[in-house]
Amino acid sequence: GAGVSQSPRYKVTKRGQDVALRCDPISGHVSLYWYRQALGQGPEFLTYFNYEAQQDKSGLPNDRFSAERPEGSISTLTIQRTEQRDSAMYRCASSRPFSRGTVSSGANVLTFGAGSRLTVL
Amino acid sequence: GIQVEQSPPDLILQEGANSTLRCNFSDSVNNLQWFHQNPWGQLINLFYIPSGTKQNGRLSATTVATERYSLLYISSSQTTDSGVYFCAVELGFGNEKLTFGTGTRLTIIP
Numbered sequence: 136g137a138g139v140s141q142s143p144r145y146k147v148t149k150r151g152q153d154v155a156l157r158c159d160p161i162s163g164h165v166s167l168y169w170y171r172q173a174l175g176q177g178p179e180f181l182t183y184f185n186y187e188a189q190q191d192k193s194g195l196p197n198d199r200f201s202a203e204r205p206e207g208s209i210s211t212l213t214i215q216r217t218e219q220r221d222s223a224m225y226r227c228a229s230s231r232p233f234s235r236g237t238v239s240s241g242a243n244v245l246t247f248g249a250g251s252r253l254t255v256l
Numbered sequence: 257g258i259q260v261e262q263s264p265p266d267l268i269l270q271e272g273a274n275s276t277l278r279c280n281f282s283d284s285v286n287n288l289q290w291f292h293q294n295p296w297g298q299l300i301n302l303f304y305i306p307s308g309t310k311q312n313g314r315l316s317a318t319t320v321a322t323e324r325y326s327l328l329y330i331s332s333s334q335t336t337d338s339g340v341y342f343c344a345v346e347l348g349f350g351n352e353k354l355t356f357g358t359g360t361r362l363t364i365i366p
Contacts, residue, residue, distance in 0.1 A: 176359075243352060252297075
């Protein structure tokens with residue numbers, strides 16, 4: 136698509152439930168990033184993919200958090216057994232247009248979606 | 257990890273005023289971006305500027321990579337400029353995640 140699309144925009148869930156957040160990156164973008172932003176703070180890195188390969192998951196806070204991008208396009212961030220401290224804005228970004236069979240070696244300019252706001256009661 | 261500090265944390269200005277926002281970072285970087293988070297929460301990319309100077313309308317940015325800082329200039333402020341401005345940096349060379357600063361909250365009063 137023309138921009139990064141995230142769904143749902145708002146999710147309210149009860150503590151202990153699992154949630155899945157979806158990100159549809161800009162068409163042709165190779166890299167996909169997940170960030171989490173608490174109220175009043177800057178976004179914090181969670182994980183990122185090049186194509187379907189998860190390159191870095193060092194920012195995932197614990198094993199309740201996981202992400203996948205099985206076909207190198209749409210990605211899902213899953214939070215199991217949600218806790219109140221998981222409440223935040225979850226942001227997805229994509230970058231690096233596919234270029235002649237390789238990841239673009241040019242500028243890694245991230246474009247963000249509108250975010251998914253998660254509230255855990 | 258790399259540290260990113262932004263100043264001032266808050267700025268309140270009258271419409272029409274000019275402003276300068278600063279971003280200091282603790283290591284050499286391969287990527288630096290400025291973002292505007294508008295009051296609706298959308299994070300908009302303003303500049304990709306790992307070094308040098310760029311201008312886009314009333315906004316311009318300068319990064320002095322050797323001294324590890326970047327400046328964002330906003331001239332003739334408008335109320336639509338209100339929001340939070342973030343600087344974000346990437347080390348590169350295999351470390352491809354953007355690390356964000358804590359932001360500068362700008363409020364433009366009519």
